[in-house]
Amino acid sequence: MSDPVDSTAFYASVPLQDDFGVLSDTQKYTPLPDDWWVGTSDIVGSTQAVADGRYxxxxxxxxxxxxxxxxxxxxxxxxxxxxxxxxxxxxxxAWQDRAAKALAAVRVWAAEEFDMGLRVGMTRVSDIRQAGLDVTVARFQAALGVDYAMFTGGGLSWAETQMKKGAQSVPQAPAGTQPDLTGLSCRWNHMPSRHGTILSVVILPSDDAPGPAFSALARDVVEVARGLERAGHPAAPGGPGVKWPPAGATLEAHAQRRGGSLGAARRKALFESFVAWLLIKTGLKIGGFDARDYQRIVGGNADFRKFEDGLKMTLDCDSATQEQLRNLLEKAAQDGIIRYGLHTQSEAMMTCIVPSIMTDDHVHFVDGAAGGYTAAAQAIKGAQ
Structure with missing residues (x-):
């Protein structure tokens, strides 16, 4: 295993940005080194799975x-x-081999635990550039202890397309292979809209649209969203709600059992979530852990908007702003600048990776709770 300091020297050098709006400017992004590898994944039949309520x-x-x-x-x-x-x-x-093995392990786990097909692939950055695209990265500091990567250049999308065609796949792992999913959980309540609707937004540049035109459109969209409470953040200021038992306890058990008993893993998840629920409800602190402060930090750390060869957002949106966004996007689509998809639902949801509750570097991914990004992307595929 290579030295972690040397391996992460490039990414550590990428400057942090604390203003999401500036990330519409491609000049804020740094090209990945030629010898790096891009990993991609995609669930087979995700649209049908969402339609079946398995979001x-x-x-x-x-x-x-x-x-x-x-x-x-x-x-x-x-x-x-x-x-x-x-x-x-x-x-x-230096990480490519273990990254590929981890991808292959998740593919086996998804099939064996949930009967879900998962495509996975890895592509060298130099191969992406030979295809005429690029992979550039920026870092958005969502909160003091957490930053999220943003991607532009079209290379990530190209690699995903190649993966879906069967290229750039990784070797199949043996049956029963278990990934290490320590910290993966989904214990928080769904987050109901406080302002009208949870709006899932997916915006992609048209193939022949000039980069500056898309950047200007993305900047306008972000500015419209700024007019919403907390720029449209679906979590309340105090963080998401919690109830017991949590709806995601069985899913968490599938992630954490590592080949052991599903029942035992579920009982462990239920016990831990009960302790957290009790601490949040009572305000009690144990060993320096303040559950209410943790709840607040969860909301601040959450990733509800991103640049990924386009712009994706999950917004708590009022009807007037929704109409304003739709009109803005429709005009840009008619002008040939973008393709876009929107999907509305009443709630957002959160999936979490928490290495430790005692540090503030836990990350939380937000999506719409009834289709979200998957349904919005499907709307793009159906557009003429």
């Missing part, structure tokens, strides 16, 4: 890809992004 499972499998990578690399920083029904990431060459 929490879809999100859990998508987040599992990231969780397995975080654990495979010992918690060292690297760029990754959650897409709802899949995830993407990039790693230095």
């Amino acid at each position: 929490k499972t879809v999100n859990m499998v998508g987040a599992a890809v990231i969780s397995a990578q975080i654990n495979a690399h010992g918690g060292a920083a690297f760029p990754y992004i959650f897409g709802g029904d899949g995830a993407g990431f990039a790693v230095p060459p």
